[in-house]
Amino acid sequence: MAEDALAFDEVDVSYLVRGTPRTVLRGLSFRIGRGETYGLVGESGCGKSTAAFAAVRYLPRNGAVTAGRIRVNGQDLMSMGQRALRSLRQTAVAMVYQDPGRALNPSIRVGQQIAEVFELAGMEREAAMAKSAEMLDRVRISDPQRVMERYPHQLSGGMQQRVAIAMALARNPALLILDEPTTGLDVTVEAEVLDLIEKLRLEFDTAILFISHNLAIVARLCERTGVLYSGRLVEEGPTRSLFEAPRHPYTVGLLRCLPRPERRKKTSRLDTIPGFPPMPGAAPQGCIFTARCALATERCRREEPPLIDLGGRFSRCHYHELAADLPRAEAVQMAEPLVPSPSGPILTIDKLSKTYRVGDQALKALREVSLDLEAGETLGLVGESGSGKTTLARSLLGLTAADPASRIMMNGRTLPPRIGARVPGDVKALQIVFQNPDSALNRSHAVRRLIGRAIAKLSGLGGAALKQRLLALTRSVQLPDRYLPQKPRALSGGLKQRVAIARAFAGDPKVVVCDEPTSALDVSVQAAILNLLADLQASQKVSYIFISHDLGVVRYLADRIAVLYLGRIVEIGPAEQVFAGPHHPYTAALLSAVPDISGGHGARIRLQGEIPSALGPPPGCVFQTRCPRKIGPICETEEPALSEAGPRHAIRCHIPPAELMATRD
Amino acid sequence: MSETSAAPTIVPEITVAQERRERLAQLLASPTFLIGLAIVAFWSACAIFGHSVVPYDPYADDMLNTLLAPSREHPFGTDSLGRDVLSRVITGSRDILTVAPLATLLGTLGGTVLGLFMGYSRGLLDEVVSRIVDALLALPTVIVALLALVALGTSKMTVVLVIAFGFAPIIARTVRAAVLTERELDYVAAAKLRLEGPLHIMFAEILPNVAPPILVETTVRLGYAIFTVATLSFIGFGIQPPSPDWGLSISANYGLIGGGYWWTVLFDGLAIASLVIGVNLLADGLEGVVNG
Numbered sequence: 001m002a003e004d005a006l007a008f009d010e011v012d013v014s015y016l017v018r019g020t021p022r023t024v025l026r027g028l029s030f031r032i033g034r035g036e037t038y039g040l041v042g043e044s045g046c047g048k049s050t051a052a053f054a055a056v057r058y059l060p061r062n063g064a065v066t067a068g069r070i071r072v073n074g075q076d077l078m079s080m081g082q083r084a085l086r087s088l089r090q091t092a093v094a095m096v097y098q099d100p101g102r103a104l105n106p107s108i109r110v111g112q113q114i115a116e117v118f119e120l121a122g123m124e125r126e127a128a129m130a131k132s133a134e135m136l137d138r139v140r141i142s143d144p145q146r147v148m149e150r151y152p153h154q155l156s157g158g159m160q161q162r163v164a165i166a167m168a169l170a171r172n173p174a175l176l177i178l179d180e181p182t183t184g185l186d187v188t189v190e191a192e193v194l195d196l197i198e199k200l201r202l203e204f205d206t207a208i209l210f211i212s213h214n215l216a217i218v219a220r221l222c223e224r225t226g227v228l229y230s231g232r233l234v235e236e237g238p239t240r241s242l243f244e245a246p247r248h249p250y251t252v253g254l255l256r257c258l259p260r261p262e263r264r265k266k267t268s269r270l271d272t273i274p275g276f277p278p279m280p281g282a283a284p285q286g287c288i289f290t291a292r293c294a295l296a297t298e299r300c301r302r303e304e305p306p307l308i309d310l311g312g313r314f315s316r317c318h319y320h321e322l323a324a325d326l327p328r329a330e331a332v333q334m335a336e337p338l339v340p341s342p343s344g345p346i347l348t349i350d351k352l353s354k355t356y357r358v359g360d361q362a363l364k365a366l367r368e369v370s371l372d373l374e375a376g377e378t379l380g381l382v383g384e385s386g387s388g389k390t391t392l393a394r395s396l397l398g399l400t401a402a403d404p405a406s407r408i409m410m411n412g413r414t415l416p417p418r419i420g421a422r423v424p425g426d427v428k429a430l431q432i433v434f435q436n437p438d439s440a441l442n443r444s445h446a447v448r449r450l451i452g453r454a455i456a457k458l459s460g461l462g463g464a465a466l467k468q469r470l471l472a473l474t475r476s477v478q479l480p481d482r483y484l485p486q487k488p489r490a491l492s493g494g495l496k497q498r499v500a501i502a503r504a505f506a507g508d509p510k511v512v513v514c515d516e517p518t519s520a521l522d523v524s525v526q527a528a529i530l531n532l533l534a535d536l537q538a539s540q541k542v543s544y545i546f547i548s549h550d551l552g553v554v555r556y557l558a559d560r561i562a563v564l565y566l567g568r569i570v571e572i573g574p575a576e577q578v579f580a581g582p583h584h585p586y587t588a589a590l591l592s593a594v595p596d597i598s599g600g601h602g603a604r605i606r607l608q609g610e611i612p613s614a615l616g617p618p619p620g621c622v623f624q625t626r627c628p629r630k631i632g633p634i635c636e637t638e639e640p641a642l643s644e645a646g647p648r649h650a651i652r653c654h655i656p657p658a659e660l661m662a663t664r665d
Numbered sequence: 666m667s668e669t670s671a672a673p674t675i676v677p678e679i680t681v682a683q684e685r686r687e688r689l690a691q692l693l694a695s696p697t698f699l700i701g702l703a704i705v706a707f708w709s710a711c712a713i714f715g716h717s718v719v720p721y722d723p724y725a726d727d728m729l730n731t732l733l734a735p736s737r738e739h740p741f742g743t744d745s746l747g748r749d750v751l752s753r754v755i756t757g758s759r760d761i762l763t764v765a766p767l768a769t770l771l772g773t774l775g776g777t778v779l780g781l782f783m784g785y786s787r788g789l790l791d792e793v794v795s796r797i798v799d800a801l802l803a804l805p806t807v808i809v810a811l812l813a814l815v816a817l818g819t820s821k822m823t824v825v826l827v828i829a830f831g832f833a834p835i836i837a838r839t840v841r842a843a844v845l846t847e848r849e850l851d852y853v854a855a856a857k858l859r860l861e862g863p864l865h866i867m868f869a870e871i872l873p874n875v876a877p878p879i880l881v882e883t884t885v886r887l888g889y890a891i892f893t894v895a896t897l898s899f900i901g902f903g904i905q906p907p908s909p910d911w912g913l914s915i916s917a918n919y920g921l922i923g924g925g926y927w928w929t930v931l932f933d934g935l936a937i938a939s940l941v942i943g944v945n946l947l948a949d950g951l952e953g954v955v956n957g
Contacts, residue, residue, distance in 0.1 A: 002741035399854050419857055427860055446874035457859040487684070503855065 003074030005207030006038075006055055006176045007031040011068035013047070013054050014520055023066070024050050024280050025231045029307075032175070037201055037208040039222030039239060041215055041254075043522040044493075047231040048211045052179050055209065056093050057085060085351070090120065094168035098180040100160035103588065104152035109149025110136075110163055117170040135166040138203070140196055156610045158189035164311055169204060177209045182217065186384035187549060188607045191593035195606065213522060215254065216595035219243050227251050230277050230288045237313025243597060245324065247315040249293045252326045257527040258597060259556040261579075265378075270556065276492070287318070294327040295319050318322060345372035345398075346543055347430075347511050349405040354391050354400065354567075363422035363615050365391040366402075366567045373511065378537065378544040380558030380575065382551060382590065386611050388567040389547045390435075393513045396545070397432055398422055410510075428458050428507040435516040437496035441488040447461050448484040451497040451502050458507025475534060476539075477502045494525035498532070505536060513545045518553060530556060551594050555579060563587050566614055566622040569642065573649030582661035584651045587628045621654065631655060670928045691954050698950025707864025708936075712759040721749035723756045723909045732926050742928035744918055753909035754932045758940070760821070761911065765890035768825045772832030772890075773883045779833060780840025781867045781875075785848055798834040806831045806889075807896055814902040818859045824903055828893055830930070832886050843875040877955040886949035888941050895937050911937050 013025040019054040025047045032038040040304050042048050043260035056069060057077050073092050080088065105113060111132050113568050120127035129148070136144035137161045148475065152160055158270060161181060168176055177196070182190040190489040197471040198221060201208060212218050218225055219239055226236040227250065235248035246252045263270060267421050269614050275292035278284055287293070293300065299318055307314045317323060366388045373379050398419030402408070407417045410429065416422050434440035441450055448470070455461055455469050474481065477498045488496050497517055514533065518526040534557060537544060548554050554561060555575060562572040571584040578587065585605075592605045607626045612618055618625045624635040634654055639657040642650040645657035692698050692890040716723075721739075727747030735742045741750035783791040806828075813827045847853070848871065856866045897903030898912030908912060918929035 181760070394854075397854075397858060399857065424860055427858060431858060432855075434851040434855070436851065440855055442852040442856075442870055442874070454859045457861065491685075503859075 003034075004031045004071070005034050005073060006209060007069075007071045008051070009069040009071070011054065011061060011070055011576075012066045012465070013050055013059065014066050015060070015087060016062040016064075022280055023065075023231065024063075024274050025054070027068070028228075028231070028233055029068075030226050030233060030236060032207045032209060035205045035207055036175070036224065037210060037222045039210045039218035039225040040228055041212060041218050041225060042228035043213060043254075043277065043524065044226045045230075045277060046211075048228055049102035049179055049282075050231075051228070052177050052209065052211055055177060056095060058089075059301070059357055067247070077392065085653040090626055091171055092173055093175045093177065094171065094173040095177040095179065096161070096164050096168050096181050097325055098183050100157065101152065102163045103164050104160060108151075109148065110150050110152060110155070113152075113269050114148075114163070114167050114170060117167060121171065123538070131170070132166075135170050136163070138169075139163075139166040141166075156189075157185050158610065161185065161193055163654070165193075165196070165200070169200065169206065172204060174210065176206045177211070179211045180213070183212075183214075186611075187551075187593040188384060188589055189610075191595075191604070192606060194221065194595070195604075198507075215243070215258065215523070216597045219597050220595050227254070228455065232288050232316065233307065233314075234289065234313065234316045234626055236307075237310075247310060247313070247320040248289075248317045249295050249319075249323050249326045250289050252323050253292075254523060256328070257523040259527070259530070259552040261552075261555060263556055265530075265537075265557050269531045269534065272528045272531065273524040277452050287316070289317075295322055343375065344412075346375045346411060347373040348395070348407075348409040350409070352392065352393050352395060352406040352408065353403040354405055354406075355389075358615060363616055364567055364617065365614060366395065366464055369567070369569055371569070371572065373543050373545065373563055374545055375510070376541050377560065378546055378558045380561040381545060381547045381564060382549065382554055382561060383564035384549060384611060386566070386614060387510055387564040388614075390515060391567075392564070393515050393545070393547060394434060396513060397430060398427075411594060416455070426475070429510040430513075431504040431507070431509040431511075432515060433497070433504045433517045435519060437488065437500050437520075440500050441496060443488055446485050446487055447479075447491070450488075450499055451506065454503045454506035472591065473502045473506060476505075476536065478528075492525075493521050494529060497521065501529075501532065501536070505540065505542075508540070511543045511545065512548070515547045519548070519550070523657075526553070533557065547646070551590060566612065566617050568622050568652065570623060570652045571650070572642070573646065573651075577646050577649045582645050582651065582657045584623075584653050584660070585627050585655075586623050589628070621652075629655060688954060692950060695950045695953055696952065699948050701943045701946025701948075701950055703940060704939055705947060708758045708940050708943070709754045709762060712762040715755040715759065719749075719752035719755050721752045723748060723752040724907055732929070734920070735928055741932050742926075745921060745926075745927045748909075750928060750932055753914060754911070754936050757909040757914060757933065757936065758910045760908050761891060761894050761898075761940075764821055764904070765826055765828075765894050767829035768894075769832065769883060769887045769890045771825065771829035772886065773836050773879065775829065775833035776836025777840050777872075777879055780837035781835060781872065783846055784841040784844025785863065785867050785871065787845075794837075795841075798837060801831070801834045802838075810893065811900070811902055814897070819902050819905060821904070824894065824897060828890055831871060831893075832890070836879070836882055836886065838933060839878060843878050843882070844871055847871045847874050881948060881952045881955055884944065884951055888948065889945040891937070891941050891944065934943060 003561060008028050008030050011028045014021040014023040028051060030038065040048050040051060050063070052066055054074070065078060072088060077089065100561055111129060114127040114132035114135055115125070118131045119125065123131065132148060133144040136147055141147050141159070141162055146157065147159070155163065184194050185186055185193060194217060209217060222239045224237065225239045225242050226233050227248065229250050234613065235242065235246065235251050242251065243255065246255060253271070253273040257273065259270055273292055278288060278291070284290070287296070289303050290296040290300045305316050305318045307316050308320060310320065348368060349371050351368045351370055352366055353364065353368055356363040356365055369392060371379065381389050381392065391400070394400045396408060398415070398417065401417035410426055415426055419427060451473060452466060452470050455466055455473065459469065459470055471481065475486065477494060479498045479502060483491060483495060488499065491499065518529050521529060530553065533544065536542065544557070546554060546557050558575045560573065561575050561578040563570050563586065565586050571578060572589050583591065589605045589607050605628055607628070609626050612625055620636040620638055621640055624630055629653060640652050640654045642652045643657065645651045651657055651660065702877060715808055725748060727743065729747065730743050731745055731747040733739055733743040739751065740750050741754060779794065781793050809831060810827045817823045852870060853866060856870050859916035861921050894903050898910050899916040901916065904910040904913050914933045915930045
């Protein structure tokens with residue numbers, strides 16, 4: 001029998017932090033057979049990446065494997081000398097990281113970078129270049145010769161990741177480690193890269209360790225999956241049965257956190273996992289999940305369960321047979337759902353355009369976008385990078401001035417394009433929750449000051465009244481008081497975003513723009529933040545413009561959805577209809593690109609090529625270069641108008657809505 | 666919905682005071698910083714208390730004991746007027762350690778304000794001031810200072826002002842560069858969205874975040890200031906006699922080296938060198954902690 005490609009045997013890894021060793025992986029054991037794809041999932045800080053680095057003995061300077069054995073291809077990694085280790089990394093293992101832009105050398109042409117791998121193996125220059133072209137061809141790059149002449153920065157993110165994968169596979173390694181390989185990519189590009197990995201898996205007999213926080217992707221790609229929690233493997237088994245019938249409360253909780261199609265803000269809240277994961281390196285007595293587990297008993301607090309064999313799968317839970325019945329952690333009380341009032345729109349955007357000057361060229365980031373927003377309504381704004389989502393948000397808020405012909409009206413009054421010219425009341429009424437709290441919260445100020453100052457300036461309160469309002473506000477965003485004297489650095493991602501939300505609500509806004517507020521958060525934290533936003537909307541009667549690339553998230557929160565492509569609205573309508581169809585071909589592609597947790601998928605629509613640059617948008621319909629349903633020359637010459645596809649539902653396509661509906665599958 | 670209910674937390678809770686203490690501990694663990702601190706502290710102590718501990722009056726001539734070689738009575742020897750060199754080296758730190766830090770401080774203040782305005786407003790102000798700054802940076806500091814001192818007359822105050830004026834553009838450039846990256850961060854947009862004025866945004870929001878590089882730049886500048894003051898004194902436009910200032914002493918005595926009276930200049934030279942090295946070590950240590 002052949003050796004396992006990778007085997008971890010009771011491995012401990014610890015980091016030395018300020019003189020104290022913190023154990024971040026404890027007794028980790030798993031094995032990946034030859035040609036097998038193994039998924040490792042878990043939330044941030046659980047030790048996924050540490051496991052990946054340990055597998056090639058490439059831990060940071062302050063980290064060390066303190067116990068256990070790691071074997072690659074049957075060779076013991078721990079007893080290897082530097083030279084043997086180097087040759088192993090050169091031939092047997094390859095790794096692909098999250099950010100391809102940083103993994104490729106920016107000053108060496110792509111072809112040469114790949115060729116180096118072959119040259120190291122003793123190949124001649126000519127032959128190496130020929131092999132490189134062949135590798136690029138195998139990762140489905142259509143014009144290898146041209147790509148080889150390019151520098152990495154001249155390629156898009158999806159292309160870069162493909163090049164990185166080509167380099168990794170160049171030596172036909174026994175083990176390929178993929179650490180969140182699609183996390184930074186757009187959904188349609190992500191879908192393409194995942195397709196590629198799926199195909200390559202069959203072509204090469206390489207074993208894959210696939211690390212991701214995205215359960216749906218793991219469900220699609222991996223044969224077996226391990227769930228990591230706080231450095232401990234809590235459950236492992238064949239992917240399908242693990243996700244269909246999880247046997248550990250943590251896995252159950254994680255799966256429930258995912259926004260599902262049937263969940264809508266009006267009828268229910270999302271499940272969350274209460275509490276926080278323990279601090280990395282903490283070693284509580286008993287089961288590590290006790291503090292957050294609704295099934296926990298005295299026994300769980302006392303003794304840690306072993307990894308129990310359930311016949312081909314394992315669970316580290318005393319009560320694994322009860323896991324599926326884990327009581328649901330849902331909001332206790334749900335605020336009365338808010339019915340958008342038909343009193344006329346609170347916000348109207350009319351032909352909003354924004355043109356940037358790049359040299360002597362015009363970059364049209366937004367082109368005549370028109371929409372309106374009812375009081376208490378949520379408009380979901382969906383699109384990939386470069387679609388103009390963020391430009392729309394910034395123009396609305398007056399942070400960048402829209403083109404002169406654009407009009408933004410609030411309560412029937414036209415707002416000046418720049419924030420400086422707007423009256424204080426209008427500025428207060430229109431607030432934002434930024435995507436990245438690290439940039440949005442001033443790192444020099446304590447939480448108390450961050451929120452307090454916003455209250456003071458926006459509601460004019462002072463003294464005791466301010467203090468009272470501050471406490472009420474932090475309570476409404478469920479931020480414990482003890483964080484008030486701390487700086488943002490000391491807060492977790494979810495807590496930081498709560499501070500940002502509290503700040504946005506300090507002046508009783510009417511419209512809050514949420515710019516991908518959960519894109520950097522773990523699923524359980526994301527669910528809590530989405531619930532919070534839904535609750536706040538119900539209690540404060542506020543309207544949201546919710547920007548996201550994640551359709552699942554948008555589906556939960558949005559009443560209406562607008563789909564943007566290259567600065568154009570290509571489809572807008574009530575959420576149910578946008579999901580049900582008829583779809584714009586782009587919307588259809590977006591919907592089918594979302595990985596499904598059940599592992600199955602309907603007919604997949606894959607887009608060819610990359611999003612064109614807004615500097616030189618294609619003539620006619622902006623989507624024609626990638627459209628799988630292009631009907632002919634009319635698409636290249638004439639831009640379609642937004643045409644009615646149902647009540648308040650419009651699609652920008654030459655194909656009539658009835659036909660779009662009919663041939664949907 | 667009770668993400669916040671359980672006891673263990675993922676992040677170590679660090680209060681503002683704790684963070685400060687941690688930074689300080691990091692500084693005090695850096696040998697570079699400690700050595701620099703020791704040297705600067707030594708000369709500062711000399712500047713403050715030197716006059717009351719020296720064995721001889723640094724100004725007192727003793728025409729019977731001129732140019733004595735180092736001995737038990739005069740460990741560093743005596744100069745051409747019979748003054749005790751040790752006493753003069755110890756007390757000689759006072760003038761330079763008032764003029765140089767004062768000049769650096771003034772230059773930093775001016776440069777910081779200028780840099781904040783340039784970086785935050787960008788536009789025409791930035792464009793114009795940047796060109797002026799570039800022009801100023803092209804001129805050699807000592808020559809400009811010299812001309813200015815000739816025109817304005819020599820006094821400690823003019824030396825301070827002239828050096829400060831020379832440093833402000835350099836500091837301004839550092840500050841401007843830091844502000845340019847900060848102003849693009851969302852917290853600046855957030856401040857605008859709660860109706861903060863530009864002054865508040867510049868001084869209360871951005872300034873605390875650009876303070877660390879300013880602190881490092883200031884310390885580096887202090888080293889240059891000490892050197893400049895010594896140079897100006899040497900050529901007669903800085904500290905004026907009868908001060909026991911180092912640069913001045915070297916200037917008065919360097920003609921004697923040929924006669925073998927090396928002790929009249931060596932110790933002043935070493936003093937200048939050690940102080941500049943000390944300040945630079947301080948700057949290195951600070952930079953190490955600031956830039957992680």
